Amino acid sequence: MAVGVVAVSAGLLAVTDPSLVWLLPLAVGTEVLAVTGALARRRRWSGWRSWQSHLLGGSYIALVTGVLIAETGNPVCWLLPALIGQLPIAVAKRRLAVAGPSITPSTA
Secondary structure: OHHHHHHHHHHHHHHHOHHHOOHHHHHHHHHHHHHHHHHHHHOOOOOHHHHHHHHHHHHHHHHHHHHHHHHHOOHHHHOHHHHHHHHHHHHHHHHHHHHOOOOOOOOO
């Protein structure tokens, strides 16, 4: 929900200020990643433990990237969140892998 609120506000900023139009695809992509990550777990997609970490982690990385770029304008901010975000994603993947095997729903 929080990612959705931030994505909508970024979208509104992009529509009202032509210099921030680049935020629109970033806002849409962030929301798509967050929703898909949540669906992966709820629907227990094959390999959801890996998918969820990457999708949700990617949504937060995109969110932080957008904020940093809008605030600073520094091109380094396009790479920095992605590089720093790799460690938490790897830790989350490891914790989910240790939690047990992936459970697939029965199609009865």
